[in-house]
Amino acid sequence: MSAGPEIRTIFWDVGGVLLTNGWDIDQRGRVLTALGVDLAAYEAVHDEVNFFWERGLISARDFFERTVLETNPQLALTFEQLWKLVCDESKMLHPECFEMIAHLRRAGSYRLATLNNESKELNRHRIDSFHLRRFFDYFICSGYIHEMKPLPEIYRAAIDISGFAAETAIFIDDKAENCDAARSFGMIPIHFQSPAQLRVSLAQLGIAI
Structure with a gap:
């Protein structure tokens, strides 16, 4: 278990982690x-x-x-x-990730949010079609923030909106450059490779699912 600060927020990328990419x-x-x-x-x-x-x-x-x-x-x-x-073209990519999020949601110990690059329209479609509101407390999307990962403004907005310090936030993304940018803001990045690897990485941070 990590000896770092208490985790308060877990940010999830959408395309490549939960769903297929929107218009890649x-x-x-x-x-x-x-x-x-x-x-x-x-x-x-x-x-x-x-x-x-x-x-x-x-x-x-x-x-x-x-x-x-x-x-x-x-x-x-x-x-x-x-x-x-x-x-x-939008499909569920990793059902196991949704199972993990559902578990975290039921436990109620963390704020859950998305942090993704996507147009407003595709983001809205995917939120509605895949019923993401039942899993997440809020959605940080480039289409609303007007900047994209890995540029700093979108991470700054995510941290500010969360209301918690950056070092209490986990950020899950399938792109290494986005994880590097999150780390530069003090967030705890997990470079997503598979649901099994994600489960292990979360357990190492004291979040057993």
């Missing part, structure tokens, strides 16, 4: 290839427009009009039709 390269590859979109042309503009979308500075409609609909008029596709295909 695999998801957009499947959807856009099936539609006949030129993937190379799409990827050439994705990062520039995504910078604004995942920070909540443009809407999903704006994002897909700029990256898909306006550049592929031959599709005769509406935003609503495309958005359904995007949302359908």
